[in-house]
Amino acid sequence: MPFRFEIIIKDRSSKARLGRVVTDHGAFSTPAFMPVGTLGTVKSLTPEELVEIGVEVILANTYHLYLRPGHETIGRLGGLHTFIHWERPILTDSGGYQIFSLGDLRKISEEGVTFQSHLDGSLHSLSPEQVIEIQRILGVDIAMVLDECIPYPSPYDYVKISTSRTTRWAERCLQARREGDPALFAIVQGGMYQALREESARELVGMDFAGYAIGGLSVGEPKALMTDVLGWTIPSLPENAPRYLMGVGAPQDILEAVMLGIDLFDCVLPTRNARNGTLFTSSGKLSIKQAQYAEDKRPLDEACRCYTCQHYSRAYLRHLYHSREILSSRLNTIHNLFYYTTLLTKIREAIQQGHLTDLRKTLFSRQNDPEREDPTITDATTGIM
């Protein structure tokens, strides 16, 4: 069955849409959040646990899997789904973001990108055509074009050069596609410049991709700029294709972006925060390290129905965290991903019932830290890991 995107309901009070993406590995509802499984595992969890949490689609990383264990190995082992025992849809990021996090260790030319492996320093190069081939061999459902993720801030002249090159790479990716390949999404760049964002979107839309991502956000820019960029870009994107905001983000940012018309998200925030002991709850963030939880019998969130909250006290979770026990990462990751899937379910139900504006008013009102998350600095510095 070929890739398909259906819009089920459009929200009246915002640009939000309730939709459905159909792939060879089943369908998922949008707006959707994709947990990050960089190396072919959403850190600490099994596929069965992801299903129980309600995860319908995950993200893996082309760059990382190319380096280890190698896409050809994965191909010979039956493709990425078989290799990692995950039967539902997979989207692979092309690796642009990771490669550009390498800084001095990479060189960009019209042909593509040359870089040193973060694992062993070995020299590699990837062209747009190779990125398509790798994702074909991985056998994923949605592939991303090779792009350059532009740092913030960057001067107009550089952003213009880079963005037009990313657009030419996108066209080469499209040319390299074969019958039966994963659905291919383009990535709109253009930095924080309205004209360049509009130009990037217009040119990519002219090429007819299966979906459109917005890249180069959540790279350290102020929150208001992200909203601006979405406002400049989304109107140029086609109504009937999914829109993917890459690397975002905090729960509040997701809700806002949904209201601007975004369908798809990924971010390391819930999983990385979990491993660092920071938990999302209906009353805001909770740092399980704190001494105040040493004898706290309550679950992380009284309102939460996840496995962790059904069986474990804050006191035990604090003990596991301080003892650096593996179970700490597991239980915290289950909770945070459950928080995210529940958030997305609430958003989809609110679109269905026409209550999205009400949801925005109530959802974060009980929270102790209403300010925006800024995961971007950690992300940028550790992007290659």
Next chain:
Amino acid sequence: MPFRFEIIIKDRSSKARLGRVVTDHGAFSTPAFMPVGTLGTVKSLTPEELVEIGVEVILANTYHLYLRPGHETIGRLGGLHTFIHWERPILTDSGGYQIFSLGDLRKISEEGVTFQSHLDGSLHSLSPEQVIEIQRILGVDIAMVLDECIPYPSPYDYVKISTSRTTRWAERCLQARREGDPALFAIVQGGMYQALREESARELVGMDFAGYAIGGLSVGEPKALMTDVLGWTIPSLPENAPRYLMGVGAPQDILEAVMLGIDLFDCVLPTRNARNGTLFTSSGKLSIKQAQYAEDKRPLDEACRCYTCQHYSRAYLRHLYHSREILSSRLNTIHNLFYYTTLLTKIREAIQQGHLTDLRKTLFSRQNDPEREDPTITDATTGIM
């Protein structure tokens, strides 16, 4: 319901017994292997996973829980079972082994032991009476007396002094017991000296404990010595009380000790080996690091029915191990503990059916490494961790 031990069948061709231990938290069959959950978690697994693997009883550590999060904290949180979400029986080691692993950081006197915490260097002392109180507050099912685990080799004179002190400590532990306390097991010491082992066993048996452990083995001595010590000690132990061989061991050692009359085992071998990438299989040990497994589609063990072997290839497990992914520890631990619970099930079935000698002939015949495991050096050096 009070602690109870029933022997169901005695093997005709050896000293093995099939039995059943009944506790307030349910019963378990013997011979039994207790996975080690030092800090209140069998590293990387949930209680539900342990149940699925077939684990009926686990071991936790008094010394570690006393230091972190503290037995009084656990007591206020409803006891160890509630704290860690494990409803089946728990045995706590008294901490003797861990304290004596501290070397220069501890001092022994008639009163008890004074030591520095391996966590923060703070000074603590534990008497036999306090060890009983701690285990009472933890609310476990089986408590161990405070003992001194004597290093190997040690001179006769020292072993004599130490063993008689351990015996006096055992008597004080027994005196400190109150109605409703956990069942209390004594620990036979006596180093590698027949006279001292016999004396230790005789004196302890005279005091009427609920069970008898054999300590001070698996501390670096040659395999033959362990067999000797078991041969000297077991005949002095009562028939109708469970016998626990502490810190043992490798699959072959377990089978041999069962045939000499041992009912209970614990060892970090399956769990620690799992995290280090060494897996037990029906054809012997397998090191998942090896390059030969890079594209190996087979499960760890074709004959194994564990979750890991049902869903994952050696190639994926190697990838997870080399990528230092948390899922590596989980999947490997599931497999190794399943190997152990299956081994013990086979042993119990063989006793029931009178086939134990046959089992010994066939069980390890296909193995590529029939020599004995020696986990003791690692154990001794990292005992406090």
